[in-house]
Amino acid sequence: MSHTEVAPGSSLSAHRRRRELAEAADGRTADVLVVGLGATGAGVALDAAARGLDVVAVDAHDLAFGTSRWSSKLIHGGLRYLASAQFDVAHESAVERGVLMTRTAPHLVAAQPFVLPLTPLVSRAQASLAWAGLRAGDMLRLAARTPRPVLPAPRRLSATEARHLAPAVRAAGLRGGLLSWDGKVTDDARLVTALARTAAAHGARVLTRVRALELTGTGARVRDELTGEEGEIRARAVINATGVWAGTLADGIRIRPSRGTHLVLRSQRLGALPTGLHIPVPGETNRFVLVLPQGDGRVYVGLTDEPVEGAIPDVPEVPETDIGFLLDVLGSALDVPIGRDEVVGAFAGLRPLLDASTGGSPDRTSDISRRHAVLTSPDGVTTVVGGKLTTYRRMAQDAVDAAVTARDLRAAPSPTAGLPLTGAASPERLRALPVPHRLVRRYGTEAVGVHALAAQDPALAEPVLPGHPVTRAELLWAVRHEGALDESDLLDRRTRIGVVEEDRAQALPVAREVARESGSGTPLTRPPRAGK
Numbered sequence: 001m002s003h004t005e006v007a008p009g010s011s012l013s014a015h016r017r018r019r020e021l022a023e024a025a026d027g028r029t030a031d032v033l034v035v036g037l038g039a040t041g042a043g044v045a046l047d048a049a050a051r052g053l054d055v056v057a058v059d060a061h062d063l064a065f066g067t068s069r070w071s072s073k074l075i076h077g078g079l080r081y082l083a084s085a086q087f088d089v090a091h092e093s094a095v096e097r098g099v100l101m102t103r104t105a106p107h108l109v110a111a112q113p114f115v116l117p118l119t120p121l122v123s124r125a126q127a128s129l130a131w132a133g134l135r136a137g138d139m140l141r142l143a144a145r146t147p148r149p150v151l152p153a154p155r156r157l158s159a160t161e162a163r164h165l166a167p168a169v170r171a172a173g174l175r176g177g178l179l180s181w182d183g184k185v186t187d188d189a190r191l192v193t194a195l196a197r198t199a200a201a202h203g204a205r206v207l208t209r210v211r212a213l214e215l216t217g218t219g220a221r222v223r224d225e226l227t228g229e230e231g232e233i234r235a236r237a238v239i240n241a242t243g244v245w246a247g248t249l250a251d252g253i254r255i256r257p258s259r260g261t262h263l264v265l266r267s268q269r270l271g272a273l274p275t276g277l278h279i280p281v282p283g284e285t286n287r288f289v290l291v292l293p294q295g296d297g298r299v300y301v302g303l304t305d306e307p308v309e310g311a312i313p314d315v316p317e318v319p320e321t322d323i324g325f326l327l328d329v330l331g332s333a334l335d336v337p338i339g340r341d342e343v344v345g346a347f348a349g350l351r352p353l354l355d356a357s358t359g360g361s362p363d364r365t366s367d368i369s370r371r372h373a374v375l376t377s378p379d380g381v382t383t384v385v386g387g388k389l390t391t392y393r394r395m396a397q398d399a400v401d402a403a404v405t406a407r408d409l410r411a412a413p414s415p416t417a418g419l420p421l422t423g424a425a426s427p428e429r430l431r432a433l434p435v436p437h438r439l440v441r442r443y444g445t446e447a448v449g450v451h452a453l454a455a456q457d458p459a460l461a462e463p464v465l466p467g468h469p470v471t472r473a474e475l476l477w478a479v480r481h482e483g484a485l486d487e488s489d490l491l492d493r494r495t496r497i498g499v500v501e502e503d504r505a506q507a508l509p510v511a512r513e514v515a516r517e518s519g520s521g522t523p524l525t526r527p528p529r530a531g532k
Contacts (some may be wrong), residue, residue: 112184116177
């Protein structure tokens with residue numbers, strides 16, 4: 001492969017969508033239809049395609065449109081699950097974190113340091129408990145066989161060291177800090193894009209803007225959201241991976257959504273942040289607010305864990321109560337007060353927690369297990385629910401295993417624990433790429449191709465908006481290779497410009513100009529044809 005080439009068959013585009021949508025709806029029968037293209041659904045499409053199955057994967061909106069773009073961008077090792085004695089979930093999380101960091105996505109997932117400042121609000125007993133937890137987390141790393149150079153050991157910090165690594169923390173009464181490490185994905189939506197493109201490289205037909213109106217065990221009635229045309233996609237197995245919306249397409253699925261809210265601040269307000277922060281929530285034993293520097297001039301502060309009642313929106317709104325809670329916790333530890341007017345953006349995601357209660361239920365969604373479940377309805381639809389971003393690969397494997405068994409499909413064992421995603425390479429090769437490190441962390445080996453676009457045309461090297469690192473070349477790359485169809489795809493998923501409304505408005509004319517290259521949709525219906 002030359003420096004400017006992409007992996008064969010991995011490019012998603014409007015042209016490919018038109019062609020493959022026509023193929024999917026022409027009466028032939030695929031092996032597997034996947035509904036939902038968040039992390040789990042894209043992971044299911046990859047798992048099934050990598051086993052040699054014929055796969056169609058659809059989403060009513062875009063890649064990572066739902067929960068998968070609203071996470072903390074952390075690939076957790078499972079520490080919090082030890083505290084609630086969910087040892088199997090903790091171990092599974094640590095294993096999957098290691099898979100991402102060492103084998104499948106080392107370009108996107110790397111170690112993130114955190115400081116837990118020992119302020120006067122953190123008692124010595126709480127500090128001892130937190131330290132014991134961090135040591136236990138390191139034992140999880142060892143049990144998962146993640147190498148020490150990938151995830152360094154936790155250690156205690158003096159007050160001087162804590163202030164050096166976390167200069168925004170209030171100095172008065174600071175006793176020191178606890179330094180720990182966890183996995184962090186450069187961008188959760190980019191991880192989903194890499195999954196979908198890797199699935200496409202293995203032959204999956206990945207179709208955005210295709211809404212499943214009704215599911216059965218043998219296919220779905222669908223609508224092309226670009227044209228309004230309706231049709232049918234037939235399949236031997238159907239896997240529902242729609243997260244918090246799973247119950248709208250399959251009977252017997254009860255979801256208790258939990259809202260996780262993040263604030264967006266400008267980085268300069270907090271000064272230099274060499275590490276992230278764990279800020280204990282006053283009055284809680286094992287709950288923290290995270291301060292997460294993003295490297296693009298922004299900092300995320302999160303997150304909440306609040307139950308959501310009623311209809312599930314496409315894009316959750318952020319209530320003022322969540323913003324106030326996060327600012328209050330932030331103010332308990334920082335030297336510089338952050339006012340409401342300094343919150344330049346906010347976003348919320350809905351965790352698809354499985355409500356498996358009978359007769360009673362936990363008072364708080366934070367008490368509900370993060371285990372995932374694979375359920376098969378009487379008509380043969382397989383649904384995968386629960387879980388979290390870190391364990392998407394194992395969820396996908398289990399869902400495909402269940403569908404293969406239920407529908408008696410012939411398929412190889414799952415290879416995804418060792419299958420590199422598009423752009424992945426060894427750390428040594430990634431470091432040797434002659435392009436800016438920021439591009440490597442977002443595109444891996446394909447950073448060379450993105451950089452080449454900018455080198456060929458100086459206009460493409462220009463930032464999309466002043467003060468933000470994303471260039472026009474990255475938007476063009478997203479249209480040509482990453483399936484972006486409009487300005488929302490470009491600003492809200494392929495890049496994160498859109499999380500700050502002011503920045504989004506400023507970048508919108510450029511995004512619209514670039515998106516014109518994407519073309520338009522195609523009618524879904526085709527002349528009837530006998531299935532194979």
